[in-house]
Amino acid sequence: NAGVTQTPKFQVLKTGQSMTLQCAQDMNHNSMYWYRQDPGMGLRLIYYSASEGTTDKGEVPNGYNVSRLNKREFSLRLESAAPSQTSVYFCASSAGTVEGYTFGSGTRLTVV
Amino acid sequence: GEDVEQSLFLSVREGDSSVINCTYTDSSSTYLYWYKQEPGAGLQLLTYIFSNMDMKQDQRLTVLLNKKDKHLSLRIADTQTGDSAIYFCADLYGNNRLAFGKGNQVVVIP
Numbered sequence: 001n002a003g004v005t006q007t008p009k010f011q012v013l014k015t016g017q018s019m020t021l022q023c024a025q026d027m028n029h030n031s032m033y034w035y036r037q038d039p040g041m042g043l044r045l046i047y048y049s050a051s052e053g054t055t056d057k058g059e060v061p062n063g064y065n066v067s068r069l070n071k072r073e074f075s076l077r078l079e080s081a082a083p084s085q086t087s088v089y090f091c092a093s094s095a096g097t098v099e100g101y102t103f104g105s106g107t108r109l110t111v112v
Numbered sequence: 113g114e115d116v117e118q119s120l121f122l123s124v125r126e127g128d129s130s131v132i133n134c135t136y137t138d139s140s141s142t143y144l145y146w147y148k149q150e151p152g153a154g155l156q157l158l159t160y161i162f163s164n165m166d167m168k169q170d171q172r173l174t175v176l177l178n179k180k181d182k183h184l185s186l187r188i189a190d191t192q193t194g195d196s197a198i199y200f201c202a203d204l205y206g207n208n209r210l211a212f213g214k215g216n217q218v219v220v221i222p
Contacts (some may be wrong), residue, residue, distance in 0.1 A: 004154075031208050042200065042214035043155075050207055053127075058209070090154055097218060100145050101210060103154035 004027050005102035006091050013081045013111045021076040021107050023091030026054045032074035033101065034058075034066060036087040043090065049074055081111045117204050118213035128189040132216045134201035137182065144177065145202040145210065146186045155200060158186075178208050188218075196220045 004025045013019055024033065030051045035043040045058030047069040059091075063085060065077045074093075078085060088108050090100040115137040124130045130161050135146065147155040161168045161175045161184070168175045174187040184201055198217050202210040 033209075035212075040214060042116075042118075043212040045209060045211075048207075048209060054121075056207070073181075096208070098143065098160065099156075100147075100157040100160060100202075103156070105152075105154045 004091055004093055004102050004104035006089075006107050008107060009105070010108050013078075013109065015082060015111060017072065017078065017081050018079050018103065019081065020078075021089055021091075022073070022075045023075065023104060025091075025093040025102070027093060027102065028071070028097065029093035029095045029102070030071070032068065033092045033094070034064075034074070034076045036060065036085075036092045037088050037090060037106075044055065046089075058076070081109075083111045084096075084102045085109065116201055116211050116213040118199075118201060118216045120214065121217050121219075123219045123221060124191050126191060128195060129215070130186075130191045130195065130218055130220075132186045132188075132199050132201075132218065134184040134186075134213050134216075136184065136201070136203045136211075138203055138205055138211075139182065141203045141205065143204040144175075144184050146173075146175065147200045147202060147212075149198045149200065149215070151197075158199075168188075168213055170199055181193050188211075193220045193222060 025054045033048040034046040041100045047066040145160045146158045172189045176185045198215040
């Protein structure tokens with residue numbers, strides 16, 4: 001099915017470990033986004049990429065890095081995971097304003 | 113930064129109407145959105161409204177926008193059990209970014 005694909009769906013990390021969350025979209029969208037969702041906090045923007053070759057910080061970028069590998073793929077890396085990064089991570093993509101965003105199904109990350 | 117506020121919980125009987133409210137701070141908002149999140153899933157776009165509109169109707173959904181008060185609401189008519197979810201309002205701001213509210217959980221009682 002067309003859309004946004006995130007891998008993995010679940011992950012448990014030990015404090016200090018690193019990992020990369022993968023995201024790919026097949027809708028030829030220019031913009032891609034990473035959000036985290038925490039109970040009672042809604043969604044908060046970590047990083048975004050307005051177009052291929054550009055990335056910018058969002059509201060909560062500390063502890064994360066991103067790579068816009070090509071138009072389809074936008075990865076999120078945790079270099080040294082901390083328990084405060086336990087969250088559900090959503091990738092989204094967008095072609096423009098009216099269409100809004102298309103979201104992936106999320107990655108549930110637990111850092112112990 | 114952008115700030116979008118929502119109440120957290122609503123319980124409604126099947127067949128009744130649900131009304132979810134949202135306030136936002138950015139007076140230059142051009143588009144405002146409603147998203148639905150079912151358990152264990154990502155967010156799904158329900159509807160949107162352009163800032164020069166007061167109301168938009170889309171089947172069972174009615175969106176009302178009061179720009180003066182920066183207030184947005186979503187009314188779901190004839191609420192069904194499949195409408196049980198978390199609903200997020202979102203405000204479009206610079207560089208095609210969305211600011212989301214904290215979400216409003218709707219529980220439909222059969």
